[in-house]
Amino acid sequence: MQYKYFPQTEEDIALMLDKIGVKSLDDLYAEVPECIRFRQDYHLPEAKSEIEIRQLFNQLGSKNKRLTVFAGAGVYDHYTPSIVPNLVERSEFLTSYTPYQAEISQGTLHYIFEYQSMMSELTGMEISNASMYDGTTSTAEAVLMANAVAKKANTVLVSATVDPKILSVIRTYAHFHGVNIELIAENDGITSREDMDAKLAGGGIAGVVVQQPNYYGIVEDYSGYADACHQQKALLIMNSVAADLALLKTPGEWGADIAVGDGQSLGIPMSFGGPYVGYMCCTEKLMRKMPGRIVGKTLDQNGQRAFVLTLQAREQHIRRQKATSNICSNESLMALFVTIYMSVMGKEGVKEAAQTSYDGAHYLCEELLKTKHFSLTFDKPFFNEFCVRYDGDADKLYQTLLDNGILGGIKISDHDIMFAVTEKRTKEEIDKLVELTRL
Amino acid sequence: MNNKLYGNLIFELSHSGRRGYSLPKNRFGHHEIPVEMRRENDAELPECDEMTVVRHYTNHSENNFGVNNGFYPLGSCTMKYNPTINEEIAAMPDFQELHPLQPSDTCQGALEVYYDLQQSLAELTGMSEFTLNPCAGAHGELTGLMIIRSYHQSRHDDKRIKVIVPDSAHGTNPASAAVCGLEVVEVKSTPEGIVDVEDLKGLLDDSVAAMMMTNPNTLGLFEKEIPEIARLVHACGALMYYDGANLNPMLGECRPGDMGFDVMHVNLHKTFSTPHGGGGPGSGPVGVRKGLEEFLPSPRVIHENGKYEIDRKAKGISVGAFLGNFAVILRAYAYILSLGKENIKMVGPLATLNANYIKECLKDVYELPIQGLCKHEFVFNGLKDKSTGVTTMDVAKRLLDYGYHAPTIYFPLLFHEAMMIEPTENESKDTIDGFIDVLRKIANEALETPDVVKTAPHNTPITRVDDVLAAKHPIVTYKQMINDND
Numbered sequence: 001m002q003y004k005y006f007p008q009t010e011e012d013i014a015l016m017l018d019k020i021g022v023k024s025l026d027d028l029y030a031e032v033p034e035c036i037r038f039r040q041d042y043h044l045p046e047a048k049s050e051i052e053i054r055q056l057f058n059q060l061g062s063k064n065k066r067l068t069v070f071a072g073a074g075v076y077d078h079y080t081p082s083i084v085p086n087l088v089e090r091s092e093f094l095t096s097y098t099p100y101q102a103e104i105s106q107g108t109l110h111y112i113f114e115y116q117s118m119m120s121e122l123t124g125m126e127i128s129n130a131s132m133y134d135g136t137t138s139t140a141e142a143v144l145m146a147n148a149v150a151k152k153a154n155t156v157l158v159s160a161t162v163d164p165k166i167l168s169v170i171r172t173y174a175h176f177h178g179v180n181i182e183l184i185a186e187n188d189g190i191t192s193r194e195d196m197d198a199k200l201a202g203g204g205i206a207g208v209v210v211q212q213p214n215y216y217g218i219v220e221d222y223s224g225y226a227d228a229c230h231q232q233k234a235l236l237i238m239n240s241v242a243a244d245l246a247l248l249k250t251p252g253e254w255g256a257d258i259a260v261g262d263g264q265s266l267g268i269p270m271s272f273g274g275p276y277v278g279y280m281c282c283t284e285k286l287m288r289k290m291p292g293r294i295v296g297k298t299l300d301q302n303g304q305r306a307f308v309l310t311l312q313a314r315e316q317h318i319r320r321q322k323a324t325s326n327i328c329s330n331e332s333l334m335a336l337f338v339t340i341y342m343s344v345m346g347k348e349g350v351k352e353a354a355q356t357s358y359d360g361a362h363y364l365c366e367e368l369l370k371t372k373h374f375s376l377t378f379d380k381p382f383f384n385e386f387c388v389r390y391d392g393d394a395d396k397l398y399q400t401l402l403d404n405g406i407l408g409g410i411k412i413s414d415h416d417i418m419f420a421v422t423e424k425r426t427k428e429e430i431d432k433l434v435e436l437t438r439l
Numbered sequence: 440m441n442n443k444l445y446g447n448l449i450f451e452l453s454h455s456g457r458r459g460y461s462l463p464k465n466r467f468g469h470h471e472i473p474v475e476m477r478r479e480n481d482a483e484l485p486e487c488d489e490m491t492v493v494r495h496y497t498n499h500s501e502n503n504f505g506v507n508n509g510f511y512p513l514g515s516c517t518m519k520y521n522p523t524i525n526e527e528i529a530a531m532p533d534f535q536e537l538h539p540l541q542p543s544d545t546c547q548g549a550l551e552v553y554y555d556l557q558q559s560l561a562e563l564t565g566m567s568e569f570t571l572n573p574c575a576g577a578h579g580e581l582t583g584l585m586i587i588r589s590y591h592q593s594r595h596d597d598k599r600i601k602v603i604v605p606d607s608a609h610g611t612n613p614a615s616a617a618v619c620g621l622e623v624v625e626v627k628s629t630p631e632g633i634v635d636v637e638d639l640k641g642l643l644d645d646s647v648a649a650m651m652m653t654n655p656n657t658l659g660l661f662e663k664e665i666p667e668i669a670r671l672v673h674a675c676g677a678l679m680y681y682d683g684a685n686l687n688p689m690l691g692e693c694r695p696g697d698m699g700f701d702v703m704h705v706n707l708h709k710t711f712s713t714p715h716g717g718g719g720p721g722s723g724p725v726g727v728r729k730g731l732e733e734f735l736p737s738p739r740v741i742h743e744n745g746k747y748e749i750d751r752k753a754k755g756i757s758v759g760a761f762l763g764n765f766a767v768i769l770r771a772y773a774y775i776l777s778l779g780k781e782n783i784k785m786v787g788p789l790a791t792l793n794a795n796y797i798k799e800c801l802k803d804v805y806e807l808p809i810q811g812l813c814k815h816e817f818v819f820n821g822l823k824d825k826s827t828g829v830t831t832m833d834v835a836k837r838l839l840d841y842g843y844h845a846p847t848i849y850f851p852l853l854f855h856e857a858m859m860i861e862p863t864e865n866e867s868k869d870t871i872d873g874f875i876d877v878l879r880k881i882a883n884e885a886l887e888t889p890d891v892v893k894t895a896p897h898n899t900p901i902t903r904v905d906d907v908l909a910a911k912h913p914i915v916t917y918k919q920m921i922n923d924n925d
Contacts, residue, residue, distance in 0.1 A: 003782045005520055006789055007867035016796040016868060025788040028795060028812060029692050031663045036697045043562050047779030050524055057773065061533025063548030069538050074760060077538070081460060083489060085530070087496045095505030095521050097513055098718035101845050103836070103899040106446075107503030108717040111496070114449050117917035121482040127915050130718075133574035136760045144618070168757035172736075175756075176585050176619045219476050250478050272549050273539035273761025274574065275720030287913065293718065297920055298909035301894075301902040305446065310909040316577070316614035317850070321623040326614035328577040333716030336496075343449045344492045347484040349460040355472075356465050363467035381476060407541050427466045 003047070067407040068429050069270070070364075072217070072385045072420025074135065074163055078243060079353065079424050080267040084340045093336060098293075098329060102308045103300075108332065109307035112295040115339040122245045122342075122350075123259040124252025125281035130293035131335040132327065135262025136166045138278030139209065139239050140173035141291045141325055142258045146207030146235040147179045148324065149289050153206040153233070154179060157199055160186035161214035166239060170209065184208070189378030189387075190220050200232040207235040207258075212251070213244060217361075217385030217418065218378060226255025235286075241265050242279060242338070244383050246350035247358070251281070258282045266350075267341035268334060277334035288314060291325030353423045357384035360421035360430065367434040368419075374437070377416045385420040387412060390437075397437060406433055446900075449495055450917045453485035459492050483918070502900045503717075504844055510870050512797075514816045514847035514859025515609065515657060517687050517709035522777065525713065525770035534769060539761040543748050550747030553740045553762060556772040557724070560705055563775075563783070564686070565696025566726030569705075570735045572763040576684060579704025579723025580615035580651075582736060585756050586702055586727060587649045587678050588619060589734040599648035599677065605634050607657045607851045609684060621648060628853065632658045632809045636667060647677040653685045654698060655814035657851040657859070659794065669699025678702060683723075686710045687863070688791045688815035691784030701728045710786075711771035722767040738762060789864035790815040793871060797860060800875045804882040808854055815863070821856025822885055829885035829892050831856040836903065837884070837895035841877045 002009065008016075013025070022028060029037070048056065069077040088094070092107060099105030099112075112130045119128040132138040143156045156174065158167060160183045174181045185195040191210055199205065208229050213219050222238070229236040237258045238251040243265035245251075251259035264276040282290055288311065296310035316323040342350060361384040368374040368388055377387035390397060394415055401408030406429075409419040421430070487495075505511070511518035529535075537546050557569040573579040584602070591599045602616040606625045613623040624647075627638040633656065650672045654662045662668065669679050681695040681703035687710045689695070695703050707713045707722040715721070727735060736758050738751045749762070762768075775783065791814050798807065798817045805819040821831045835845035835858070847859040862871060884892050896902065914920050 003778070003785070005522070005778070005865055006782070006785060007865070007869075008789055008792070012868040013792065016792055020792075020795045020799050022812075025792060028788060028791045029661075031661050031812060032693055033663060033666055036666060036693055036699075038565075038692055038694050038697065042780040042783065044559060044780040044783065045776060047782050048776050050777075053524055053528070053773055053777055056776065057528045057531060057769075058533075060548035060552055061531050063551065064533050064537055065541075065545035066532065066536045067538070067541060067545065069541075071538050071540055073540055075539055077536075079462070083493055087493065087500070089526060089530075090497070090500040091507035091521075092500040092503040092505045093717055094526075094714045095507045095518075096503050096717045097511070097516055097518060097715045097844075101504075101835070101839060102904045103896050103901055104502075104504040104839050104844070105717075106900050107499040107501070110446075110448065110499050110502070113915070114917070116915050117448075117450065118482075118484055120916045120918065121484060124478065124482075127919075133578060133719075134759055137574070137578070137758070163760075165757075165760040168737075169759065172585065172756045172758060173618070176588055178620045221475070245478070246482060247472055247477060249476060253478060269535040269766075270538050271535050272537040272546065272765040273763070274759075275764040275766055287915075294913075294915055296909040297914040298905045300904050304901055306901045306904045308904045308906060308909050310906070310913060310915070313910070315610075317610040319614075320610050321613035321617040323610070323614045323617070326577045326581055326611050326618045327575075328611050329575050329719040329721055331574075331720050332718035333714075334720055336717070339449075340492065340496055342484050343487060343495070344459040344489060345484075346453075346457070346459055346486045347481055348458065348486070349462070350484060351481065352460075352462055355469075356462060356467070358472060359465055359467040359470045362470040381473060402542065402545070407538055410540055423462055426463070430467075 068405055069407045070419050070421065070433060071407045071410050073410045073418065074165065074262060075270050076265045076420060076422050077270060077424055078265055078267055078422045080269060081344050083344055084267055084337060087340055088333060088337050093333065099309060102306060106307060109295050111336050111339050113307045115335040116295060118339060118342045119279050119281055122242060123281045124250030125259050126284045127287055128279065128281040129290050130295055130330040132278035132280055132292055133331055134274065134276045134278045136169040138260040138280045139166050140169045142237045142260045142280060143170050143174060143179060143207060143209065144177055145258065145289055145291060146237060149235060150206035153204045155182055155204050156207045156209065157182050157184050157196060157205055158209040159184045159191040161191050162209060162211045163215040189216050189218050189380050197228060200228060200234060205232055205234040207237050209237045211239045213241065213383045216378060216387050217382040218380040219383055222254045243354055246354040257286060263338045266338040268337055275331060275334050277331040277338060289324060292327050293330045356423035357421055360425050361386060364419060364421050364430050371434065371438055384422065385418060387416050387418045389415050390417060400436055400439065401433065404436055448917060449485045452487055452491050452495060455486055457486045457488050459487050459489040509842050510866060510874055511844040512846050512860045512862050513844060514861040515684055517861060517863060519712045519863045520865040521712055521714040522774065525773045528773045529766040529769045547747055550740050552769060552772050554742050554747055556768055559775050560724055561726060564703060564726055565694030566703060567729040568732045568735060569724050569726040570739065571724045571768050572736050572759050573723040573725055574759060574764050575719060575721040576704060576706040576723045577611040577615055578758065579725050580611055580682060581618055582725045582758050583680055583702045583704055584615055584619040584621065586731060586734040587680065589756060590731060591648055598646055601647045603642055603647060603650040605652060605656065607853055608651065609657060609682060612651045612682060632660050633662050633664065634668060636664050639668065640671060643671060643675040645676060647675055649678045649680045651680040651682055653682040655685050655688060658809060658818050659813035659816040661814055665698045684709065685815065688787045690786040692787045696728060701731060707767055707771040712774045713767045713770040720764045720767055722764045786864050793862040793864065793866055797862060797871060797875060801878055804879055816859055816861035818854060819858045820854040821858060822882055824886060827885055827889035829889050831858045833892045833895060834881055837881045837892045839896040840898045843874060843877065
């Protein structure tokens with residue numbers, strides 16, 4: 001029977017086989033040794049119609065529970081304007097490949113150029129690449145980049161206030177690549193400047209990785225960090241939640257050499273962990289050391305402005321094992337997603353969303369403290385995520401909230417809970433959460 | 440396509456004071472952000488009304504060419520049809536609104552999808568277990584090589600630092616090896632275009648960690664010596680890595696596990712029809728044979744006592760924060776279930792049929808350097824008659840004028856005028872015949888009106904671009920563009 005994705009009829013197949021000069025489809029595999037031919041049936045279900053597919057995924061979906069999210073830890077339930085997924089799903093974007101043929105890929109090349117421009121603005125850095133897989137791998141790539149720039153120095157320092165998930169990926173990449181990773185101690189929720197200085201003074205440091213806001217949601221004071229790093233010829237790498245940079249002092253202003261992080265907070269649905277988009281921005285000086293695709297401006301033969309993949313001499317398809325990275329794709333469609341998000345939210349919208357998240361988080365924090373069951377884990381400035389210590393049974397509270405359809409933060413110890421608030425959370429939702437903690 | 444009227448950047452459509460969004464009134468009271476925490480100047484993002492943004496991106500999409508626009512015979516990229524039902528499934532709120540750290544009893548449906556896709560891939564490839572965490576093919580390669588190194592390190596066999604890669608391999612193979620801290624050694628191809636077993640023998644010793652291969656290789660040829668290659672590599676204590684970039688023609692015919700591979704990746708965006716999205720997001724699941732499961736990255740999805748759980752064991756490698764590109768995983772699973780076991784086994788033979796048919800219909804006008812059967816793709820070495828100086832680049836650009844995407848060009852590096860054509864199983868004989876006619880017509884033009892081909896394309900939104908200018912004087916942001924005085 002004909003299958004809907006296979007247009008070849010029996011007659012077509014016969015004509016084509018005849019042209020090729022073989023008798024059967026099986027003969028097309030004549031050179032494959034018989035001992036490794038697969039002659040059985042796959043142990044898989046039989047074909048399903050579209051109606052059955054919908055039924056099946058509806059059933060699977062109903063086994064999930066949609067919650068009112070007060071958890072963050074790198075993934076935030078921000079608002080997505082309606083036009084964003086609608087435009088991203090346009091099949092000319094969705095079903096195209098990497099824009100190698102510039103003449104018929106100006107749509108993709110244009111938006112990547114816009115993406116690079118916007119990410120550079122947001123991070124306060126000079127340039128950006130075309131995006132990477134996610135915030136963890138972009139940070140690990142930055143560590144390898146710092147190592148490559150340093151040539152001799154072979155150690156990268158990572159603050160203990162960096163998200164442990166990011167740290168694990170850094171450690172993995174570094175271990176195999178032969179880069180030594182040392183932790184900078186944490187002091188009451190923030191990076192120990194003394195410990196960093198002592199380790200920098202020891203020499204052999206290629207880079208320092210810090211996070212802003214850090215894993216606990218704290219906005220750290222990184223004054224003087226860049227100078228301290230640069231004096232020892234180390235690069236400062238700063239990982240940030242992209243959306244917070246609408247208001248926060250930027251990696252560029254802190255003097256970072258490389259700004260990295262996840263762009264999920266710019267309206268990308270949580271989707272159980274991905275796809276998101278990793279960003280990487282840096283100084284112009286480091287451009288040719290950067291991994292990933294880069295789009296640049298040029299002219300066509302008629303002198304018309306056009307955009308094109310550029311600086312490809314850094315990349316794997318040209319340089320093979322000498323490339324700056326093995327990365328081959330970017331996370332293009334997700335870069336489009338955040339580009340349209342930043343276009344429609346605009347200069348004011350990104351600030352308003354960030355301010356409302358900040359206000360909501362501070363309101364929740366104040367209300368929790370008023371119950372007298374909570375105290376601040378760290379008495380430090382925070383943005384839209386914070387840690388509190390609960391005087392009761394934190395597991396029980398978590399379950400009570402869950403039973404009421406609320407994802408009540410992330411437990412970071414037996415008594416400490418990390419809550420996040422975005423502009424999507426209403427006053428009623430916050431008040432309900434607080435009310436449930438009084439039970 | 441209309442680049443002239445709608446070629447602006449969104450920044451050029453911005454007007455101070457315009458708004459494109461609406462947010463609820465702030466009911467939490469204003470909390471002042473301390474000045475020392477604040478950025479000094481606003482990010483200069485555009486200010487546009489909603490419809491301006493919609494028109495801008497709609498018009499830009501029309502300067503693009505996707506699989507839905509027309510034939511996309513881009514070799515090694517497997518540009519299949521991307522079924523819309525899979526998009527519908529991926530957009531379901533029951534999946535899209537899940538936080539990756541919500542407890543596993545509130546996301547059993549998502550974990551079931553993840554687990555079942557792991558199992559399905561294991562069955563389709565003959566491996567023992569899969570992880571779906573890697574975000575792309577190159578990410579999968581890197582993960583796979585990390586698994587191989589972990590295995591050797593667990594046996595304290597630290598001298599294994601070399602990876603053998605065929606000279607026809609994808610650039611990501613040597614690059615992934617280098618990122619993983621391994622040395623790359625190239626093995627030669629025979630004149631027939633497959634791995635030279637005699638050359639390989641000379642390279643094998645106890646410093647080799649792995650051999651990386653695609654099968655069929657980048658010339659579209661099945662590496663028929665694979666049982667012997669696997670035997671030799673295993674005999675020296677190294678592992679076999681399968682680059683799944685060319686898995687498509689093997690569906691229904693031959694499994695990497697049965698060929699003797701130990702570790703492999705699959706590109707869900709190639710073989711399992713998830714959209715390429717202009718260069719991502721992809722997904723690069725990694726499978727291992729029995730005995731190597733413990734080296735798979737964390738976190739893992741497991742099934743115990745009728746319940747799905749996420750195992751976040753602290754030890755072991757970690758290549759991402761969560762469980763990979765879940766929305767891509769959903770699409771691939773929907774694709775496998777739609778096809779079912781009876782149709783999925785037709786994917787390989789039909790893709791191979793299409794490729795061989797194109798090859799046979801054109802080999803009198805394009806130079807076919809290696810005769811015989813190909814699998815899902817094949818490589819021409821430019822025009823047969825090169826007397827007028829028309830290059831592969833020119834032919835590729837001329838194809839754009841006729842409404843086709845170009846093949847992959849100048850890869851693999853074994854031939855100077857390489858033109859790599861992969862039609863996939865989804866293309867009809869009518870489409871393919873049309874493509875063949877056009878390639879014949881271009882071959883004819885190359886002799887009769889070569890200048891038309893050499894200056895192509897003529898009917899696209901822009902003409903050929905100046906690559907040298909872009910690289911020599913890099914302008915990669917709008918700010919650089921407006922400050923540029925040249």
